Amino acid sequence: MNSETNPEDAEPFSIIDFEKGDGLIAAIAQDHRSGEILMLAYMNEESLRLTLKRGEVVYWSRSRQKLWHKGEESGNVQKLKGIYVDCDGDALILRVEQVGGAACHTGKQNCFFRRIDGGKIEDVGIQVFDPDEVYKK
Amino acid sequence: MNSETNPEDAEPFSIIDFEKGDGLIAAIAQDHRSGEILMLAYMNEESLRLTLKRGEVVYWSRSRQKLWHKGEESGNVQKLKGIYVDCDGDALILRVEQVGGAACHTGKQNCFFRRIDGGKIEDVGIQVFDPDEVYKK
Numbered sequence: 228m229n230s231e232t233n234p235e236d237a238e239p240f241s242i243i244d245f246e247k248g249d250g251l252i253a254a255i256a257q258d259h260r261s262g263e264i265l266m267l268a269y270m271n272e273e274s275l276r277l278t279l280k281r282g283e284v285v286y287w288s289r290s291r292q293k294l295w296h297k298g299e300e301s302g303n304v305q306k307l308k309g310i311y312v313d314c315d316g317d318a319l320i321l322r323v324e325q326v327g328g329a330a331c332h333t334g335k336q337n338c339f340f341r342r343i344d345g346g347k348i349e350d351v352g353i354q355v356f357d358p359d360e361v362y363k364k
Numbered sequence: 365m366n367s368e369t370n371p372e373d374a375e376p377f378s379i380i381d382f383e384k385g386d387g388l389i390a391a392i393a394q395d396h397r398s399g400e401i402l403m404l405a406y407m408n409e410e411s412l413r414l415t416l417k418r419g420e421v422v423y424w425s426r427s428r429q430k431l432w433h434k435g436e437e438s439g440n441v442q443k444l445k446g447i448y449v450d451c452d453g454d455a456l457i458l459r460v461e462q463v464g465g466a467a468c469h470t471g472k473q474n475c476f477f478r479r480i481d482g483g484k485i486e487d488v489g490i491q492v493f494d495p496d497e498v499y500k501k
Contacts, residue, residue, distance in 0.1 A: 239480040247426065253390050253404055262399045267390055267455040289384065290452075311476035312485075314468050315427075318404040320476045331451050339448040339457045343376040348449075 239279075244316040245272055251287060252317050256297075256330060259308040259322040265330035266338040268295075270319070282307050284321055301361045303327035329355035332362070376416075381453040382409055388424060389454050393434075393467060396445040396459040402467035403475040405432075407456070419444050421458055438498045440464035466492035469499070 245252060250272070256265040268286040270278070274294055277285040281296075284305040288295040298304030309322035331338040333352070340352025382389060387409070393402040405423040407415070411431055414422040418433075421442040425432040435441030446459035468475040470489070477489025 238483065239485060242478060242485060255392055255401060255404065257401065264392060264394065264401065264457055267392065267404075267450060310480040311488075312478040312480060313404060313475040314470055314472070314477070315475075318475075320401055333451050335451070338450040338452075338455075340451070341379060341449040343447040343449060346375065348376060348379060351448075 239310075239312070240272065240275075242312055242316050243272075243275070243319075247315075247317045251289070252319060254284075254286065254319045254321050256284065256305055256321045256323050256325070259324055263337055264339060265305075265323070265325055265336075268297075275319075278307060278321075279310075284323060298326060301327065301332075301356075303329060303361075305330070327356065332358060334358045334361065376447075376449070377409065377412075379449055379453050380409075380412070380456075384452075384454045388426070389456060391421075391423065391456045391458050393421065393442055393458045393460050393462075396461055400474060401476060402442075402460070402462055402473075405434075412456075415444060415458075416447075421460060435463060438464065438469075438493075440466060440498075442467070464493065469495060471495045471498065 243252060251269040253267060254270045255267050258265055269289055271287040274285045274287045284297045284307055286295045286297055304326050305323035307321060307323060311320040329336050334354055334356040335352035336355050340350055342349045342351045380389060388406040390404060391407045392404050395402055406426055408424040411422045411424045421434045421444060423432045423434060441463050442460035445461055448457040466473050471491055471493040472489035473492050477487055479486045479488045
C-alpha cells in the first residue's frame, strides 16, 4: 500500500510493521505546538487501537509488560493531535497536547534532560512538578 | 549516577541501558537547527562508540543485522551536534546536521511522511532527491 491507494480503502494498520520489533513499534511523543520531543515509548497493536479510539495516548510498558494509559496516575495525559508513520512502518510520531506541561515521571518537561557532552553528563531539564507530590507513595 | 555526579567522573555509557532492548536502544535523529524529527533507528553499544568517535552517526541495522554508517552509500551522512539521554536510559536524541537535506532512503526530507488521518493515509513528505539516482541499482 502506498500514497496512491484510494484514501477510502486505506487502513492505517496495514502500513505498520509490528513484527519487526516482536509486536512493538517505537512511538515518539512530540508537542504538537512547539515541536519539542517529549518522550519515546512503545506500542503494541492493542495500545495503538486504544489510542485512536480514546484520543489519548496508550503505550505498552516494556518494563511492566502491560498497557499504560499515559497520565493515568498523574493526570498528565497526552491528547492525540496527529500520527505520522515512518518509511518502513516501525516507528510513529505522535503529535500530542501534553496536559500538565510535563511528560516525564521525574516531573521534567521532557524525558531527554541529560545531555552528554564529551565525558560529561549535564542535566538540562526544566522541572515542572515534584514527582513525590504527584505520585503518592 | 545522577546530575550531581562530578562531571569529570561521569561516563556516558553508565547511564545507558542496553539490556532492556536486548542490546539496542532507540535513537531519534533530529535536525539540530529546525528541530525537525528526521528518523528513528537503533544503536548497539559499538555503534554508539563509533558515532562518538567519528562525529558521524552510525546505527545498528535491525533488518540487515550489521553496523550502518548512515549515508555511507548516498553521502548523506549525519554530523553529530549533540546527544541527549532519556530518563530511563533506553532512548537517545541525536542532534544532527543532515548532509544533503534528506534523511530518508526514499529521498524525502524525513522518514515520517505518512500522516494517518482517520482511516486515510496521506503522503505529506518533501521530496529532496530521486532515490533511483542516488542508490545505484
